[in-house]
Amino acid sequence: MSEEFKVEIVNPEKSFLVKDDVSEVVVPAFEGEMGILKDHISIISFLKPGIIKILSKSGDENYYVEDGIVEFKNNNLSILTSTIFNLADMDKSKQQDLLKKAEEEANKTDINDQSKYLADQKVEVLKTLN
Amino acid sequence: MASLDDLKKRIASVKSTQKITKAMKMVAAAKLRRAQESAEKGRPYSEKMNNVILNLSNGIYDKENAPKLLSGTGQEKTHLCVVMTSDRGLCGGFNSNIIKKAKSYFAKILDKGKELKIITVGSKGNDQLKRVYGDKIIENISFKESKNANYFDADKVGKMVIEKFEAGEFDVCTIFYNQFKNVITQIPQAQQIIPLNNEGEENSSEESYEFEPDEDEILSNLLPKNISTQIFKAMLENSASEQGSRMSAMDNATRNAGEMVDKLTIEYNRSRQAAITKELIEIISGAESL
Numbered sequence: 001m002s003e004e005f006k007v008e009i010v011n012p013e014k015s016f017l018v019k020d021d022v023s024e025v026v027v028p029a030f031e032g033e034m035g036i037l038k039d040h041i042s043i044i045s046f047l048k049p050g051i052i053k054i055l056s057k058s059g060d061e062n063y064y065v066e067d068g069i070v071e072f073k074n075n076n077l078s079i080l081t082s083t084i085f086n087l088a089d090m091d092k093s094k095q096q097d098l099l100k101k102a103e104e105e106a107n108k109t110d111i112n113d114q115s116k117y118l119a120d121q122k123v124e125v126l127k128t129l130n
Numbered sequence: 131m132a133s134l135d136d137l138k139k140r141i142a143s144v145k146s147t148q149k150i151t152k153a154m155k156m157v158a159a160a161k162l163r164r165a166q167e168s169a170e171k172g173r174p175y176s177e178k179m180n181n182v183i184l185n186l187s188n189g190i191y192d193k194e195n196a197p198k199l200l201s202g203t204g205q206e207k208t209h210l211c212v213v214m215t216s217d218r219g220l221c222g223g224f225n226s227n228i229i230k231k232a233k234s235y236f237a238k239i240l241d242k243g244k245e246l247k248i249i250t251v252g253s254k255g256n257d258q259l260k261r262v263y264g265d266k267i268i269e270n271i272s273f274k275e276s277k278n279a280n281y282f283d284a285d286k287v288g289k290m291v292i293e294k295f296e297a298g299e300f301d302v303c304t305i306f307y308n309q310f311k312n313v314i315t316q317i318p319q320a321q322q323i324i325p326l327n328n329e330g331e332e333n334s335s336e337e338s339y340e341f342e343p344d345e346d347e348i349l350s351n352l353l354p355k356n357i358s359t360q361i362f363k364a365m366l367e368n369s370a371s372e373q374g375s376r377m378s379a380m381d382n383a384t385r386n387a388g389e390m391v392d393k394l395t396i397e398y399n400r401s402r403q404a405a406i407t408k409e410l411i412e413i414i415s416g417a418e419s420l
Contacts, residue, residue: 010178012281012362014171031342044182045342046351069352071182073339078178082281082355 288358
């Protein structure tokens with residue numbers, strides 16, 4: 001089983017998820033979605049709001065993230081993020097809450113282009129979840 | 131000698147104080163376990179963050195144009211100190227230790243003729259510092275309403291610090307907090323977070339990374355996050371330290387109250403005995419004289 005690697009998701013409060021039988025991870029990197037397979041070159045990138053897809057033998061998992069950093073090195077993928085939700089645990093009301101917050105943020109006029117872009121991304125991603 | 135009644139009252143009051151300190155100790159012990167757990171769980175994040183930044187800053191060749199949060203403004207005229215203390219008292223030397231550390235640092239800075247600005251987090255620190263350094267305190271933040279240290283609070287402080295940095299209000303930022311070692315020992319720490327101080331920590335891995343987008347952009351995104359993360363780490367360490375310090379302080383207080391009750395009880399018994407003896411003597415000598 002040499003096609004598997006380890007993924008670790010950490011948020012400030014705790015180590016969110018550790019999995020070592022992952023075959024592929026798709027992360028919403030800042031410049032577009034990025035699929036990571038075993039033996040990928042060492043890379044550091046950061047995330048925009050989107051869905052992390054983790055494909056593994058023990059089942060696929062999807063997570064919604066708002067920001068974060070990914071680091072891949074020696075077949076260890078670390079994802080550092082401050083806001084992450086498992087899509088399986090996310091119900092409609094939670095989703096609506098997040099959407100409302102994101103829309104509020106996106107409608108603010110006094111933010112710079114980058115945060116505007118990020119807020120728009122959030123709205124877009126959350127809408128597609130419906 | 132105090133009268134019997136006074137002694138009785140004092141014993142009762144010491145006993146009820148003892149009950150309070152005992153209860154506080156139990157509460158602190160329960161909270162300590164939780165705070166310690168979250169401090170330990172929070173460590174991987176800040177460690178990983180540090181690692182990534184270390185790798186990144188090693189990858190930067192053009193140090194001159196590196197983000198200011200990493201390399202500093204090139205001068206160190208104005209110092210900002212973020213002093214993190216608790217919102218509640220009765221926790222032994224916890225707050226005083228941080229304040230002492232901070233004050234000696236302040237004195238050093240002022241001696242060098244540099245400007246000083248202070249942000250206090252937690253009301254106890256503000257109370258102690260405003261007497262001497264009242265005019266230097268620019269902000270006072272307190273998280274009384276949030277039960278546990280959480281990342282959003284830390285992020286608020288972090289964003290404020292960065293805003294002030296970008297507005298050019300200070301050059302160097304240091305945070306003061308207590309590092310939790312164990313229940314009896316907490317070490318007051320002064321940690322410089324702007325500019326980032328990672329000299330001496332040579333990176334062993336020679337491996338080069340691919341960056342997407344380029345290093346500068348990642349760094350300028352990552353560094354503000356790192357500030358919040360460091361502050362959050364300090365908050366977690368602080369809350370574990372506070373509970374640990376309170377627990378040992380309350381343990382001591384309970385023991386002292388116990389000793390005091392013993393002493394007072396002996397005194398009470400003695401004076402009761404003395405009063406009885408005195409009455410007996412009076413009765414006997416009265417009967418003899420008849």
